[in-house]
Amino acid sequence: xxxxxxxxxxxxxxxxxxxxxxxxxxxxxxxxxxxxxxxxxxxxxxxxxxxxxxxxxxxxxxxxxxxxxxxxxxxxxxxxxxxxxxxxxxxxxxxxxxxxxxxxxxxxxxxxxxxxxxxxxxxxxxxxxxxxxxxxxxxxxxxxxxxxxxxxxxxxxxxxxxxxxxxxxxxxxxxxxxxxxxxxxxxxxxxxxxxxxxxxxxxxxxxxxxxxxxxxxxxxxxxxxxxxxxxxxxxxxxxxxxxxxxxxxxxxxxxxxxxxxxxxxxxxxxxxxxxxxxxxxxxxxxxxxxxxxxxxxxxxxxxxxxxxxxxxxxxxxxxxxxxxxxxxxxxxxxxxxxxxxxxxxxxxxxxxxxxxxxxxxxxxxxxxxxxxxxxxxxxxxxxxxxxx
Ligand SMILES: NC(=O)C1=CN([C@@H]2O[C@H](COP(=O)(O)OP(=O)(O)OC[C@H]3O[C@@H](n4cnc5c(N)ncnc54)[C@H](OP(=O)(O)O)[C@@H]3O)[C@@H](O)[C@H]2O)C=CC1
Ligand SMILES: O=C1CO[C@H](CO)[C@@H](O)[C@@H]1O
Numbered sequence: 605x606x607x608x609x610x611x612x613x614x615x616x617x618x619x620x621x622x623x624x625x626x627x628x629x630x631x632x633x634x635x636x637x638x639x640x641x642x643x644x645x646x647x648x649x650x651x652x653x654x655x656x657x658x659x660x661x662x663x664x665x666x667x668x669x670x671x672x673x674x675x676x677x678x679x680x681x682x683x684x685x686x687x688x689x690x691x692x693x694x695x696x697x698x699x700x701x702x703x704x705x706x707x708x709x710x711x712x713x714x715x716x717x718x719x720x721x722x723x724x725x726x727x728x729x730x731x732x733x734x735x736x737x738x739x740x741x742x743x744x745x746x747x748x749x750x751x752x753x754x755x756x757x758x759x760x761x762x763x764x765x766x767x768x769x770x771x772x773x774x775x776x777x778x779x780x781x782x783x784x785x786x787x788x789x790x791x792x793x794x795x796x797x798x799x800x801x802x803x804x805x806x807x808x809x810x811x812x813x814x815x816x817x818x819x820x821x822x823x824x825x826x827x828x829x830x831x832x833x834x835x836x837x838x839x840x841x842x843x844x845x846x847x848x849x850x851x852x853x854x855x856x857x858x859x860x861x862x863x864x865x866x867x868x869x870x871x872x873x874x875x876x877x878x879x880x881x882x883x884x885x886x887x888x889x890x891x892x893x894x895x896x897x898x899x900x901x902x903x904x905x906x907x908x909x910x911x912x913x914x915x916x917x918x919x920x921x922x923x924x925x926x927x928x929x930x931x932x933x934x935x936x937x938x939x940x941x942x943x944x945x946x947x948x949x950x951x952x953x954x955x956x957x958x959x960x961x962x963x964x965x966x967x968x969x970x971x972x973x974x975x976x977x978x979x980x981x982x983x984x985x986x987x988x989x990x991x992x
Contacts, residue, residue: 617825619676702966725966731938736918748881753859755876758867781843800853
């Protein structure tokens with residue numbers, strides 16, 4: 605069988621994770637990468653074992669052999685590059701957030717539909733076995749009606765004023781940071797699990813560190829640095845380190861989440877509890893192999909990820925017997941598996957329901973982010989646009 609030929613744009617932190625994930629599928633060949641300039645592209649291509657290197661992604665898009673392009677660039681480039689990928693007639697897998705504004709994401713969704721390309725957004729936290737298990741349990745009514753959803757997404761890599769990354773800069777990261785960067789994942793995952801859309805939000809945002817030391821040299825995502833005098837300049841920070849958001853959902857559930865990038869000891873702790881009319885459930889990305897199930901009249905349970913214990917809908921998401929832990933790279937691999945098998949099966953993105961997040965979900969997340977920013981600015985409930 606001929607492998608699907610793929611190009612990847614941007615190979616900083618997450619680009620190489622995409623490359624590793626698709627290579628594990630066996631049905632995809634990464635034939636090219638594009639970087640910010642030719643020198644960096646060649647260096648990265650040599651490191652990653654990729655044949656072709658482009659300093660300008662538009663030259664890569666002209667290659668007729670490439671059928672799919674991954675956009676792993678910083679946020680401000682998503683709109684333009686995604687648009688160019690679609691116009692070149694390629695299937696597109698974009699990193700989140702899909703664009704900088706909801707009008708851009710609406711346009712991308714419309715363009716992808718018009719050009720009938722397969723379009724995905726890397727909301728990867730949907731793709732864990734126990735997240736799928738919980739979704740299936742809620743669909744079956746095992747836990748009862750969903751009443752409450754609460755949780756958080758906490759990180760500590762921006763805790764100190766010496767921590768710096770392009771995500772802090774509105775022109776590159778967008779006018780929201782913690783909400784767009786990690787809150788978008790929390791909202792997408794929770795909506796996917798309970799099958800309800802967020803319809804209204806009330807938000808409180810804060811910039812805990814109002815001035816940071818911006819280094820003269822580039823700092824890698826999750827990079828740590830020790831700065832000496834003269835190696836940095838102090839800059840005011842306008843994007844939020846923290847947010848707490850009250851939520852109303854489409855089928856009556858109520859909820860709340862907190863996001864923070866300044867919570868010491870929390871590395872990538874996306875967690876949520878869902879309290880239903882019969883039982884509750886809690887899942888935490890830092891310990892993804894355990895699902896807590898809470899009861900009132902019998903002892904609580906911990907369901908450990910094991911193919912023999914999971915519902916049929918979740919079994920495809922686990923690849924080893926229980927105790928052989930699967931985590932972040934495996935969730936990403938599941939995302940790629942679903943995306944590429946949709947393409948291989950020649951499914952129609954306008955008709956068939958994909959088992960991965962699409963540009964419609966990416967646009968939905970943009971609408972939530974904007975409603976949160978508006979709510980914080982006006983200090984009132986704001987409705988989320990869900991009409992698309
Ligand atoms: N779904 C998930 O779990 C994750 C998603 N992300 C998302 O992925 C995206 C990338 O994040 P991350 O990998 O952390 O960022 P990085 O800064 O680590 O990597 C981005 C890469 O894109 C390159 N780049 C910049 N401009 C261009 C250009 N014009 N053409 C080609 N390449 C370019 C950068 O080069 P240079 O450094 O030289 O500018 C860099 O190598 C973000 O949108 C982020 O939100 C990130 C982490 C996890
Ligand atoms: O950009 C991001 C930074 O941290 C997280 C962990 O990798 C990601 O999920 C997120 O998308």
